[in-house]
Amino acid sequence: MSGAILIAGTTSDAGKSVVTAGICRWLARQGVSVAPFKAQNMSLNSMVTADGAEIGRAQYMxxxxxxxxxxxxxxxxxxxxxxxxxxxxxxxxxxVAEVDALQYGAFKDELRTIVNDSLAELRAQYDVVVCEGAGSPAEINLRAGDLVNMGLARAADIPVIVVGDIDRGGVFASLYGTVALLEPEDQALIAGFVINKFRGARELLEPGLDQLKKLTGRPTLGVLPWQLGLYLDSEDTLALEAPRPDAQAPHGEETLRVAVVRFPRISNFTDLDALLCEPGVAVRYAASPGDLADADLVVLPGSRATVQDLAWLRERGMADEIEKRAKQNRPVLGICGGYQMLARTIRDDVESKQGQVSGLNLLPADVTFHQHKTLARPKGEAYGHEVEAYEIHHGIVRHQGEPFLDGCRSGAVWGTTWHGALENDAFRRAFLEDVAKTANRKFVPAPDVSFRALREKTLDKLGDLIADHLDTTALRSLIEEGAPKGLKIVPPGGPVTETR
Known part of the structure; x- marks a missing residue:
């Protein structure tokens, strides 16, 4: 089996990443060597590869x-x-650069070559490459410079499946409209649809699927049922607006309440996914001082704009609440940008270019932003347990005080630049025990929760979704043979006609 396919969507967060991951797992189970590919990703959730390169968390997953x-x-x-x-x-x-939208356009020709060469390299090394689009392929204002949706599909002659999120409503209009807005040459590569997040009786959906096929000439290759808890390395903060899984029953006597500050430029919020798998840990995102008041632990996560998000924290009155917590010996954890905000001073001539600003002064540390970006996969120890993590930051922190991972601790305030530390099970449990003790809570972490095992279980669930709910025979045919010839063209508002 060899070939490629591109998974597009009617919107951001329609389910492209999940479907792409599911197809990758489904193929891998059959012994097919498969690789994911996303030509261009806009995301504040990233990861460091083994050789020190930064890529989107979704592609890592x-x-x-x-x-x-x-x-x-x-x-x-x-x-x-x-x-x-x-x-x-x-x-x-x-x-390589910091640009605005207009400046980015000047990079497009160079980047298109890099994108096409990268895809060609993957296709030479793997049996199948499963590509993921970005946003919607029907962003007609951006089509001329597109290199991730139909621009990529046309360049590499790859068939495209469009995913629509029925939970948002209007899925048939979205799928039809996506096809209708495309140029005929782009439409010729749209081979079918997938409907995602369906709840209810499938037979009630069938008349709409039949009519969609009559209107567009394209089949719906599958209807994926609603699945709770598939929060896998989201690319943007839209995922934070979705309902989170209900907290599992606590292993001890009490639930541990965790409030995560939702910065405007929050990054790597996947750091908190490991807490979601802990029975009895209830995680919520906070945007006002009242959201922090009853939390047993407040987390300041990563930020792509540390100085600006620190100013936002002060404007919202949340900085005062965090400072009050520290004085009351109530737990606060800062990760990367959040850690930098807890320092005494921040010297930033790189990101914000605001020079020296005052931090929250809750940790004995000072930060200087460097032009060079630190990308690393460090290993260390805390609470007597080994910890593997990753680093992505411009700010270099110099600290005193009690060591904590690569950072420090002062009273009930912890800080580290390491992302992913909480994914280490033994360390996470020991840290939560310390937090609970400091917060005077009778919370006991579950002794047998493995974040990596749960991640593998979820990836298997995605593979099951593809195997059980998609027309895998048709999917194989598209991957190996490309889009069928003679697909119908759908003019906006006009009758269906045949391609030449």
Missing amino acids: QAQAAGTEPRAIMNPVLLKPGSDRRSQVVVKGRP
Whole structure:
């Protein structure tokens, strides 16, 4: 079996990443060597590969689903927004520029070559490459410079499946409209649809599926049922708006309440996924002082704009609440950008270019931003347990006080630049025990929860979704043979006609 396919979506968060991961796991189970690919990803959730390259967390997770080592060419272009108008451009795992949307256009020709070469390299090394689009392929204002959706599909002659989220409503209009807005040459590669997050009786959906096929000439290849708890390495903060799984029953006498500050430029919030798997830990995202009041632990997560998000924290009155907590010896954890905010001073001539600003002064530390970006996969020890993590930051922290991982602790305040530390089971349990003791809570971590095992179980569940609910015969045919010839063209508002 050999070939490629592209998974597009009617919107962001329609389920492209989940379907891509599911297809990767489904193929890997059959002994097919498979790799994920996303030409251009805009995300503040990233990961460091074994060789020190930065890629989107979703592509890292998809490589795990495929049973292969994550690599920079699986996500050759990563955009990390620092404001509403500017993003850091990461190419093949290394930052190369900080640009606005108009400046980014000047990079497109060079990046298109890099994207096409990366895809060609993967296709030469793997039997199948499962590509993921970005946003919607029907963003007609961006089509001329597109290199991740139909631009990629056209360049590499790859068939495309469009995923629609029925839970949001309007899925038939979204699927039909997506096809209708595309140029005829783009429509010729749209081979079918997948409906995601369906709840209810399938027979009630069938008349709509039949009519959609009549209108577009394309089949719906599967209807994926609603699944609670598939929060796998989301690319953007839309995932934070979705309902989170209900907390499991506590292993001890009490639930541990964790409030995570939802910064405007929150990054690597996947750090908290390991807490979601802990029975009795209730995680919520906070945007006001009242959201922090009854928390047993407040977490300041990563930020792509540390100085600006610190200012936001002060403007919202949340900084005062956090400072009050520290004085009352109530637990606070800062990770990466959140750790930097807890320091005495921050010297930033790189991201915000605001020079020296005052931190929250809750840890004996000082931060200086460097032009060079630290990308690493460190190992260490805390609470007597080994810890593996990863680092992605410009800010270098110099600290005194009691050591904590690579950072420090002062009273009930902890800080570290290490992402992913909480995924280490023994360390996570020991840290939560310390938090509970400090917070005077009768919380006991479960002794047998394995985050990695739960992750593998979830990836298997994604593979099951593909095997059980998609037309895998049709999927195989698309991968091996490409889009069927003579697919119908759907003019906006007009009758269906045949392609030439």
